[in-house]
Amino acid sequence: MHSVVCIKQVPDSAQIRVHPVTNTIMRQGVPAIINPYDLFALEEALRLKDRFGGTVTVITMGPPMAEVALRKCLSFGADDAILVSDRAFAGADTLATSYALAAAIGKIRENMPVDLIFTGKQTIDGDTAQVGPGIARRLDYQLLTYVSAIREIDHEKREILVERRAEGGVQVLKTKLPCLITMLEGTNEMRYGDMDDMFRAARHPLKQWDRLAAGIEDPNVVGLKGSPTVVGKVFAPKPRSQRAEIIETVDNDPKNLVVTLLAKVFTQHPKLEREIERLAK
Amino acid sequence: MNEPVKKPARKKVELDPRFVNYKHVWVFIEAERGVVHPVSWELLGEGRKxxxxLGVELAGVVMGPPGERTRQICGEAFHYGADLCYLAQDEVLRDYRNEPYTRALTELxxxxxxxxxxxxxxxxxRDLAGSVATTLATGLVADCTELVIEADSRNLASTRPTFGGSLLCTIMTQxxxxxxxxxxPRVMAMPDADxxxxxxxxxxxxxxxxxxxxTKVLEFIPDAQQDKPQLAFADxxxxxxxxxxxQENFQLVWDLAKVLGAEVGASRPIVQAGWVELDRQxxxxGKxxxxxxxxxAGISGAIQHRVGMDGSDVIIAINNDPNAPIFDFAHYGIVGNAMQILPALTEAFRAQIALARRAG
Ligand SMILES: Cc1cc2nc3c(=O)[nH]c(=O)nc-3n(C[C@H](O)[C@H](O)[C@H](O)COP(=O)(O)OP(=O)(O)OC[C@H]3O[C@@H](n4cnc5c(N)ncnc54)[C@H](O)[C@@H]3O)c2cc1C
Ligand SMILES: Cc1cc2nc3c(=O)[nH]c(=O)nc-3n(C[C@H](O)[C@H](O)[C@H](O)COP(=O)(O)OP(=O)(O)OC[C@H]3O[C@@H](n4cnc5c(N)ncnc54)[C@H](O)[C@@H]3O)c2cc1C
Structure with a gap:
């Protein structure tokens, strides 16, 4: 059983600040973390390894500093880690990102067949949820998005049975390996790595692949050049033209305030008054 | 690699000659087990504009199993603004599965x-769009909040939130x-059906x-209807x-909601504290x-909260800080202690509704 888990290093968005005057992102000092959704993917892969044995390889496309995220994954118990990094990858949209990752996974496959690819549901920075489907298409793997549970794997028949969160319910799906799973959040809880894994993670020789090592001949299919989308201006949301009408009374007593409020709201929005009466029935 | 890379304002970008004959606006009409997701009608409203x-036609794409219901959906799409519908009926499209839907939509x-x-x-x-865009090798912009046609290039300019919603960016596929x-869902207004x-x-x-x-669908387990909050479509x-x-104080929110027959919502810290379930964020x-x-009430109006509720018809804010950002975009505001204002508001609504009932 060989699983490849795709992880992305992202800025801890809870700590991103926007410069009040220039409206630019203030990245200085913002710590980088593993995209939180990807930990559910990694944990699920490690659980399959616990159940069936095998290998878990983590892969990321990113700048050299993404090494930290990969070592963290090793300390949780991943067996091998690959950093796909090249200046040519800069500015990639999801189409170019999935191209590079699919190519690199193709290389991994040359040494050891891949049964399952895992990704997170989405990232917290780009937040598109498009990279998983993109990789699956490019490698012609069956795509299972929003998987909430892996019920069974039949190695003889190379079949897998999963539960998938669909619109309005849960689909139980059976498909063939190899396939790509995007893991739903909250479906498992990340383990703590043990001491051995932590020491191993620190010493582990990390593989770093540039464009050619990842098997990509044509520089025009990755990075900015391989991206059909073009990001134009970045700007702050417009404030509404009018501020709220602040309700005041002479005494500002709560009772009088709310009566004044309702009178005003219902005069200006008579339909709303009828709506409230209808709903309250 | 995540940077929305600053590109020199490139002058004119030519459309690849392969695509010069591509015309018209399409909306994929999402129907599962015969039920159309309302977001599809919202998109027809936007697609109409x-x-x-562009001075072109608006088409709905309807896919599903053979039968009267699938065809009926085309009729509904016309009511919401489509000029025509592409209809693909096939047994392989009965349940949603990525592979047949991707193949069918790509072929269309x-x-x-x-x-x-x-x-x-x-x-x-999201499942379908990601696969289809990759197969077609075209650009796909996720979670847009605004779509407009750029006057001179006639390209679609798609605006979406970035970095947790604190900024917006405009993306084009040229x-x-x-x-x-x-x-x-719910980002665009629902058009009136004609x-x-x-x-x-x-x-x-x-x-x-x-x-x-x-891939085979073995089973579909529908969600239990009642126990899930339905915030997205609450009035x-x-x-x-x-x-x-x-947490005890939060009961005041439930009390008011009960009188109004309303749903209870919350800001993220409330969900994180476990006072209400995730579906209420x-x-x-969140939603x-x-x-x-x-x-x-007692919500500051951070941009990440605002983007989820800005489209509400009437917004009333209660906050004890007159400078709270929520007052920048609410329609009505009361500056005061929510712990006192909310019970008063509950009573006022109760009285109002009782009066209306008596009046008949
Ligand atoms: C503000 C902003 C807006 C953007 N909008 C768009 C847009 O609308 N359309 C578009 O095509 N691109 C867009 N991009 C570019 C896009 O974010 C990048 O291509 C990014 O590298 C991958 O997309 P994502 O972060 O949305 O990942 P998602 O598709 O949300 O990620 C899903 C999963 O794929 C895996 N994954 C994603 N990236 C990597 C990686 N580098 N290495 C390993 N695994 C990975 C992870 O498991 C992740 O959980 C945007 C970028 C920014 C910064
Ligand atoms: C990536 C990301 C995603 C996020 N997503 C969401 C999201 O989906 N939804 C969301 O809500 N937030 C989200 N947040 C968090 C958001 O940035 C804010 O932190 C959050 O909305 C603040 O919640 P709040 O208004 O309840 O709390 P606070 O900002 O602490 O505001 C409390 C308010 O209550 C007022 N107050 C205090 N006492 C009283 C009183 N007695 N009576 C009346 N008013 C009183 C204060 O004046 C203050 O304005 C996200 C953040 C990030 C970084």
Whole structure:
């Protein structure tokens, strides 16, 4: 059983600040973390390894500093880690990102067949949820998005049975390996790595692949050049033209305030008054 | 690699000659087990504006199993603004599965060549859009909040939140077709249905055989209806934030909601504290809502909250800080202690409703 888990290093968005005057992102000092959704993917892969044995390889496309995220994954118990990094990858949209990752996974496959690819549901920075489907298409793997549970794997028949969160319910799906799973959040809880894994993670020789090592001949299919989308201006949301009408009374007593409020709201929005009466029935 | 890389304002970007004949605006009509996701009608409303701006036709794409119901959906799409529908009926399209839907939609695009294609950013729409865009090797902009046609280039300019919603950015697909975008449910307004409207149906026969589809649906377990909050389609929402300080105080929010027959919403810290379930979180990483009335008490109005409720018809804010950002975009405000204002408001609504009942 060989699983490849795709992880992305992202800025801890809870700590991103926007410069009040220039409206630019203030990245200085913002710590980088593993995209939180990807930990559910990694944990699920490690659980399959616990159940069936095998290998878990983590892969990321990113700048050299993404090494930290990969070592963290090793300390949780991943067996091998690959950093796909090249200046040519800069500015990639999801189409170019999935191209590079699919190519690199193709290389991994040359040494050891891949049964399952895992990704997170989405990232917290780009937040598109498009990279998983993109990789699956490019490698012609069956795509299972929003998987909430892996019920069974039949190695003889190379079949897998999963539960998938669909619109309005849960689909139980059976498909063939190899396939790509995007893991739903909250479906498992990340383990703590043990001491051995932590020491191993620190010493582990990390593989770093540039464009050619990842098997990509044509520089025009990755990075900015391989991206059909073009990001134009970045700007702050417009404030509404009018501020709220602040309700005041002479005494500002709560009772009088709310009566004044309702009178005003219902005069200006008579339909709303009828709506409230209808709903309250 | 995540940077929205600053590109020199490139002058004119030519459309790849392969795509010059791509015309018209498409909306993928998402139907599961015969039920259309309302986001599809919202998108037809938005697609109508784009088609009119370009002077082209608006088409709905309807896919599903053979039968009267699937065809009926085309009729509904006309009511919401479509000029025509592409209809693909096939047994392989009975349940949503990525592979047959991707194959079918890709085939339709290759055959009829739309310049713009919109899908809902639902679980189904995100799954399908990502696969189709990759197969077509075109651009796909996720979770857009605004779609406009750029006057001189006639390209689609898609605006979406970035970095947790604190900023917006505009993204374009200049050289490829179709230009694809997804939009979250409730971000666009629901158009009024005009039952007098009609249109034409273009039937498309697929040649996908079931035995060629690897993934099988063994079972569908519907969600229990009652126990899940339905915030996205609630007409009235009463939301509370950190201003309530203690979980006991949050009961005041429930009390008001009960009198109004409203849903209870909350800001993220309230959900994180476990006072209410995740399905009640309003905002960037929660639900987008568009009620007729949104009451926000003890909520500061951070941008990540705002993007989820900005489309509400009437917003009433209660906050003890006159400078709280929520007052910048609410319609009505009371500056005061939510712990006192909310019970008073509950009583006032109760009295109002009782009066209306008595009046008949
Ligand atoms: C503000 C902003 C807006 C953007 N909008 C768009 C847009 O609308 N359309 C578009 O095509 N691109 C867009 N991009 C570019 C896009 O974010 C990048 O291509 C990014 O590298 C991958 O997309 P994502 O972060 O959305 O990942 P998602 O598709 O949300 O990620 C899903 C999963 O794929 C895996 N994954 C994603 N990236 C990597 C990686 N580098 N290495 C390993 N695994 C990975 C992870 O498991 C992740 O959980 C945007 C970028 C920014 C900064
Ligand atoms: C990536 C990301 C995603 C996020 N997603 C979401 C999201 O989906 N939804 C969301 O809500 N947030 C989200 N947030 C968090 C958001 O940035 C804010 O932190 C959050 O909305 C603040 O919640 P609040 O208004 O309840 O709390 P606070 O900002 O602490 O505001 C409390 C308010 O209560 C007022 N107050 C205090 N006492 C009283 C009183 N007695 N009576 C009346 N008013 C009183 C205060 O004046 C203050 O304005 C996200 C953040 C990030 C970084």
């Amino acid at each position: 784009l088609a009119d701006a 695009v290759d055959t009829y060549q739309p310049e713009i294609m919109l899908l809902g950013a639902s679980t189904l729409g 050289r490829h077709r179709p230009q694809m975008a997804t939009v979250r 039952t007098a409207r009609s249109g034409r149906i273009v039937e498309h026969k697929l040649a996908i055989i079931e035995s060629s589809i690897i 009235i929402i009463v939301s509370g934030g950190r201003g309530f300080k203690k 309003v905002g960037q990483s 987008t809502v568009r009620p007729k009335l949104y009451i926000a």
